[in-house]
Amino acid sequence: GIQVEQSPPDLILQEGANSTLRCNFSDSVNNLQWFHQNPWGQLINLFYIPSGTKQNGRLSATTVATERYSLLYISSSQTTDSGVYFCAAGPNAGGTSYGKLTFGQGTILTVHP
Amino acid sequence: GAVVSQHPSRVICKSGTSVKIECRSLDFQATTMFWYRQFPKQSLMLMATSNEGSKATYEQGVEKDKFLINHASLTLSTLTVTSAHPEDSSFYICSASYGRGITTNEKLFFGSGTQLSVL
Numbered sequence: 574g575i576q577v578e579q580s581p582p583d584l585i586l587q588e589g590a591n592s593t594l595r596c597n598f599s600d601s602v603n604n605l606q607w608f609h610q611n612p613w614g615q616l617i618n619l620f621y622i623p624s625g626t627k628q629n630g631r632l633s634a635t636t637v638a639t640e641r642y643s644l645l646y647i648s649s650s651q652t653t654d655s656g657v658y659f660c661a662a663g664p665n666a667g668g669t670s671y672g673k674l675t676f677g678q679g680t681i682l683t684v685h686p
Numbered sequence: 687g688a689v690v691s692q693h694p695s696r697v698i699c700k701s702g703t704s705v706k707i708e709c710r711s712l713d714f715q716a717t718t719m720f721w722y723r724q725f726p727k728q729s730l731m732l733m734a735t736s737n738e739g740s741k742a743t744y745e746q747g748v749e750k751d752k753f754l755i756n757h758a759s760l761t762l763s764t765l766t767v768t769s770a771h772p773e774d775s776s777f778y779i780c781s782a783s784y785g786r787g788i789t790t791n792e793k794l795f796f797g798s799g800t801q802l803s804v805l
Binding site: 604606608613614615616618659661673674675676677678679 | 720722724728729730731732735777779781794795796798799801
């Protein structure tokens with residue numbers, strides 16, 4: 574199956590700093606999503622971005638499907654940005670693979686005031 | 687966006703009992719729902735694909751007799767952990783998509799998860 578690798582595994586920032594999280598995937602995808610898991614375990618869907626670039630406030634994401642990677646940018650980080658960020662990819666296979674997501678191991682982000 | 691409701695959010699049970707977790711799509715119909723499991727400080731692992739009106743499809747290594755999945759309607763899927771043991775303690779999360787295509791992966795929406803603790 575598809576492999577998803579995220580880097581860095583841990584990231585510590587001072588409030589106001591910018592950061593870039595990376596997600597590499599091993600095969601072509603039809604689905605690429607970024608999530609933020611808060612301390613209570615809830616997964617917040619940040620971006621659905623199988624290709625291209627999207628922005629939402631201080632967050633933006635870019636996926637270069639041909640090179641099999643995606644980047645999540647966080648600008649002017651805040652303490653509330655702390656948590657685990659997951660990248661998840663769905664294979665470009667359809668059929669029985671439809672809707673299946675493989676998650677990366679996540680990046681643990683800690684933002685200090 | 688679409689809302690997926692999961693209940694209960696937390697359950698503590700004795701070893702040997704069964705626990706049922708519900709996953710509902712509140713404002714859309716979900717032909718397919720997915721169940722994931724997450725151990726502490728680890729990633730999410732897909733357990734099974736829940737198909738409305740038919741048997742669930744389990745991932746390799748997941749015991750279908752231990753984790754019973756029922757998808758009786760287009761808005762409800764249930765996961766029952768039968769004869770739970772401490773090693774079943776975990777965070778369980780469901781997801782659903784309102785897409786109905788078979789060749790396109792649509793955006794998936796997730797429930798808020800259920801923390802199961804088996805004593």
